[in-house]
Amino acid sequence: MRKEDTVKLISAExxxxxxDKKAAMVSQTIRNMLTSPGSFAExxxxxxxxxxITTTILEKICQYFYWSLQYASILYDSGxxxxxxxxxxxxxxxxxxxxxxxx
Amino acid sequence: xxxPKKRNFQIEAFKHRVVVDPKYAEKTWKILxxxxxxxxxxxxxxxxxxxxxxxxYNMVLHKYGEKLYAGLVMTMTSxxxxxxxxxxxxxxxxxxxxxxxxxxxxxxxxxxxRDILMYMDRTFIPSTHKTPVHELGLNLWRxxxxxxxxxxxxxxxxxxxxxxxxxxxxxxxxxxxxNIIKMLMDLCGSVYQENFEKPFLxxxxxxxxxxxxxxxxxxxxxxxxxxxxxxxxxxxERVSQYMDIKSEGKITNVVEKELIExxxxxxxxxxxxxxxxxxxxxxxxxxxxxxxxFRRVPDGLSLIRDVMTSHIREIGKQLVTDPEKLxxxxxxxxxxxxxxxxxxxIISLAFNNxxxxxxxxxxxxxYFINLNPRSPEFISLFVDDKxxxxxxxxxxxDVELVLDKVMMLFRYLQEKDVFEKYYKQHLAKRLLSxxxxxxxxxxxxxxxxxxxxxYQFTSKxxxxxxxxxxxxxxxxxxYAAMGADVADGPTLTxxxxxxxxxxxxxxxxxxxxxxxxxxCEKFRTYYLGTHTGRRLSWQTNxxxxxxxxxxxxxxxxxxxxxxxxxxxxxxxxxxxxxxYREIEQATEIPAADLKRCLxxxxxxxxxxxxxxxxxxxxxxxxxAFFFNDNFQSKFYKVKIGTVVAxxxxxxEKQETRQRVEEDRKPQIEAAIVRIMKAxxxxxxxxxxxxxxxxxxxxxxxxxxxxKKRIESLIEREFLERDKVDRKLYRYLA
Numbered sequence: 001m002r003k004e005d006t007v008k009l010i011s012a013e014x015x016x017x018x019x020d021k022k023a024a025m026v027s028q029t030i031r032n033m034l035t036s037p038g039s040f041a042e043x044x045x046x047x048x049x050x051x052x053i054t055t056t057i058l059e060k061i062c063q064y065f066y067w068s069l070q071y072a073s074i075l076y077d078s079g080x081x082x083x084x085x086x087x088x089x090x091x092x093x094x095x096x097x098x099x100x101x102x103x
Numbered sequence: 104x105x106x107p108k109k110r111n112f113q114i115e116a117f118k119h120r121v122v123v124d125p126k127y128a129e130k131t132w133k134i135l136x137x138x139x140x141x142x143x144x145x146x147x148x149x150x151x152x153x154x155x156x157x158x159x160y161n162m163v164l165h166k167y168g169e170k171l172y173a174g175l176v177m178t179m180t181s182x183x184x185x186x187x188x189x190x191x192x193x194x195x196x197x198x199x200x201x202x203x204x205x206x207x208x209x210x211x212x213x214x215x216x217r218d219i220l221m222y223m224d225r226t227f228i229p230s231t232h233k234t235p236v237h238e239l240g241l242n243l244w245r246x247x248x249x250x251x252x253x254x255x256x257x258x259x260x261x262x263x264x265x266x267x268x269x270x271x272x273x274x275x276x277x278x279x280x281x282n283i284i285k286m287l288m289d290l291c292g293s294v295y296q297e298n299f300e301k302p303f304l305x306x307x308x309x310x311x312x313x314x315x316x317x318x319x320x321x322x323x324x325x326x327x328x329x330x331x332x333x334x335x336x337x338x339x340e341r342v343s344q345y346m347d348i349k350s351e352g353k354i355t356n357v358v359e360k361e362l363i364e365x366x367x368x369x370x371x372x373x374x375x376x377x378x379x380x381x382x383x384x385x386x387x388x389x390x391x392x393x394x395x396x397f398r399r400v401p402d403g404l405s406l407i408r409d410v411m412t413s414h415i416r417e418i419g420k421q422l423v424t425d426p427e428k429l430x431x432x433x434x435x436x437x438x439x440x441x442x443x444x445x446x447x448x449i450i451s452l453a454f455n456n457x458x459x460x461x462x463x464x465x466x467x468x469x470y471f472i473n474l475n476p477r478s479p480e481f482i483s484l485f486v487d488d489k490x491x492x493x494x495x496x497x498x499x500x501d502v503e504l505v506l507d508k509v510m511m512l513f514r515y516l517q518e519k520d521v522f523e524k525y526y527k528q529h530l531a532k533r534l535l536s537x538x539x540x541x542x543x544x545x546x547x548x549x550x551x552x553x554x555x556x557x558y559q560f561t562s563k564x565x566x567x568x569x570x571x572x573x574x575x576x577x578x579x580x581x582y583a584a585m586g587a588d589v590a591d592g593p594t595l596t597x598x599x600x601x602x603x604x605x606x607x608x609x610x611x612x613x614x615x616x617x618x619x620x621x622x623c624e625k626f627r628t629y630y631l632g633t634h635t636g637r638r639l640s641w642q643t644n645x646x647x648x649x650x651x652x653x654x655x656x657x658x659x660x661x662x663x664x665x666x667x668x669x670x671x672x673x674x675x676x677x678x679x680x681x682x683y684r685e686i687e688q689a690t691e692i693p694a695a696d697l698k699r700c701l702x703x704x705x706x707x708x709x710x711x712x713x714x715x716x717x718x719x720x721x722x723x724x725x726x727a728f729f730f731n732d733n734f735q736s737k738f739y740k741v742k743i744g745t746v747v748a749x750x751x752x753x754x755e756k757q758e759t760r761q762r763v764e765e766d767r768k769p770q771i772e773a774a775i776v777r778i779m780k781a782x783x784x785x786x787x788x789x790x791x792x793x794x795x796x797x798x799x800x801x802x803x804x805x806x807x808x809x810k811k812r813i814e815s816l817i818e819r820e821f822l823e824r825d826k827v828d829r830k831l832y833r834y835l836a
Contacts, residue, residue, distance in 0.1 A: 028221070029156060029221065029222075032152075032218040032221055033152040033153065033156070033218070036152065036214065036215050036218040036219075037211050037214045037215060040147060040148070040150055040151065040152035040215075041148065041149065041150060041151045041152070042151065042152045042153060043152075044148060048152075048153050049151075049153060050153065051157075052157065100157075100160060100222075102221070102222075102225065
């Protein structure tokens with residue numbers, strides 16, 4: 001995996017997740033961040049820090065990115081639903097993060 | 104997560120996270136404001152997108168959206184004011200470049216600002232019905248830059264001036280133009296229309312009005328059209344290069360109006376170079392240009408068409424009424440054909456084969472061909488000439504071509520029955536004298552006539568061909584049956600013609616020489632023996648004969664003469680000299696024909712086998728004729744006074760005319776009866792109309808004649824007048 005194809009997502013606790021750009025761009029916010037014409041710090045370093053998202057949540061988010069990449073289009077075509085499991089205790093925080101990331 | 108089903112829901116912020124710091128909003132905004140400044144100053148690389156986004160996110164989340172939005176408008180406006188100043192300060196040609204550069208920068212900055220304020224764009228703006236960030240940026244640009252008093256007019260003038268420079272042949276920076284105009288198009292509202300297109304069209308109209316005046320004063324029509332076409336193409340190209348594609352129609356409209364429409368009458372009627380001159384000189388390029396330009400404006404084509412029609416009618420009229428040109432019928436028809444070819448070519452090369460133009464051409468020809476009552480005769484004579492000699496050694500396709508052209512002229516004729524009459528006469532002469540060049544060509548023309556006018560029209564013509572064929576068979580049979588009986592006498596060839604199929608001839612018989620009479624009698628017995636119930640009569644005025652003669656110095660010649668001439672010459676076997684009266688008595692040839700025969704025998708140099716006393720050009724009733732012993736000729740075969748189809752003389756013409764009128768009567772009557780049989784009751788005007796319609800394919804019946812025919816039919820009790828309404832006729836079964 002080449003470095004320019006990946007992006008490093010850093011949680012509030014400093015935990016780093018290296019994911020495909022393609023997967024990260026499931027989030028509209030991250031997409032804008034990485035494609036905005038001006039070169040923001042994030043674009044230059046290839047890493048994004050989320051001081052308000054905890055490691056647990058960010059991990060779940062990354063899982064969702066890949067799940068979405070794999071199934072979203074298929075689901076849409078076939079109409080079949082494939083469950084993305086969410087632990088009830090994470091729900092609230094996850095939803096806030098989703099709103100923030102526009103996912 | 105919102106997938107797979109997206110729903111818009113707003114998430115309430117945590118209660119405990121409500122920021123108590125009253126300066127929070129102020130602080131956050133300062134960060135964002137600073138970022139916007141940095142972005143405009145090309146310093147964005149140090150900024151963290153995430154941080155800015157989070158700040159904006161939090162501001163909106165904490166109900167400071169209003170503040171954020173207002174702050175954005177204010178900051179951006181102040182930046183744009185700065186930009187306006189710097190653009191304004193740019194001098195001369197740099198003005199547009201500066202504007203373009205700033206525009207590109209603004210666009211980029213706007214994109215970035217929109218990205219970091221995306222959360223506001225997504226949630227706050229739709230719920231408060233405010234303008235989205237991107238559009239807001241464009242609107243602010245429009246209001247602060249484009250509509251800035253010191254820029255607006257300057258921009259407009261600069262653009263128009265550049266276009267003007269390009270029109271006068273200078274090279275301008277088209278890329279820059281394209282960008283600036285693209286900017287105007289991108290701005291919402293009617294910025295492009297108001298600030299560029301409208302003044303552009305006005306200025307163009309003025310420019311072309313002036314230019315067209317100048318052109319028309321100093322150019323001839325062809326040059327003017329070339330210039331107009333060039334201008335038009337330039338404008339179209341200009342639009343495609345750097346303007347909104349929708350402007351093309353508008354600017355071409357202006358050019359068309361100013362360059363073409365307002366001058367089109369003057370152009371068409373221009374002395375020495377107008378439409379008529381172009382037609383005369385076959386200027387296909389100029390005509391094509393005129394066609395393609397004029398078709399763009401209303402009434403343009405109909406103007407060309409009208410002028411062309413009246414021009415063709417005019418020359419056509421001259422052609423058919425000029426007595427000089429009527430002298431030679433073949434030449435006359437050839438001229439018509441040439442004229443038609445010429446204009447056909449113009450229409451196909453220059454006028455895009457326009458159907459309406461073809462129709463105009465056809466109607467013009469129809470108009471003037473029928474101006475001359477002798478056209479049918481001449482056309483038939485033309486065919487006669489072609490089929491006699493004109494088509495010798497010509498390929499089959501070319502023959503077809505000529506015949507097709509003749510058919511085309513034929514189609515224009517209103518009096519087709521007159522043509523038929525003449526054609527029959529000429530065909531008869533051709534067939535009997537064996538002068539037809541090609542049987543195929545003859546038949547092909549008859550097939551064409553048949554497809555054009557129906558079976559009725561050609562049945563008699565076809566009958567003539569059948570007669571020729573059966574005659575050949577009969578003669579073979581005759582000689583086979585007679586054998587040695589007729590072997591040493593003169594060779595006789597008889598063509599048995601069916602009465603009715605052939606043009607009626609006044610049967611003026613003459614006394615045949617006894618040698619011939621004997622063979623004739625034998626043939627008569629033979630023929631009547633094989634066919635019962637027939638009657639034969641000799642048409643001596645139509646035959647030909649080949650005579651072998653020996654002259655004074657022992658030279659032999661074969662003389663090809665008509666039957667009449669043969670009868671006269673045979674008399675000189677028994678006598679050296681005869682007076683006119685003696686000849687007349689012996690042969691009983693009608694006086695007019697006799698005079699003509701004697702003239703061709705005695706008065707034509709090189710063919711004078713008879714000697715006349717006294718020597719003069721005319722034949723008088725007391726002249727005497729002698730066998731010319733001193734006759735000399737380079738040729739062994741001498742052809743004397745053959746029967747050539749000539750243009751009819753005045754009395755003959757009258758006679759033919761009368762016969763035609765006579766023949767029309769039964770046709771009109773038949774048409775009336777046909778119509779009345781179907782309708783039972785009809786008023787006068789309708790009968791006339793219907794009869795005219797029915798007979799149109801053959802001739803144009805005269806209403807007066809129709810009326811006479813109706814009266815005649817009433818007399819003969821085919822019809823009766825209605826007792827109450829005298830205008831109504833009833834059919835009596």
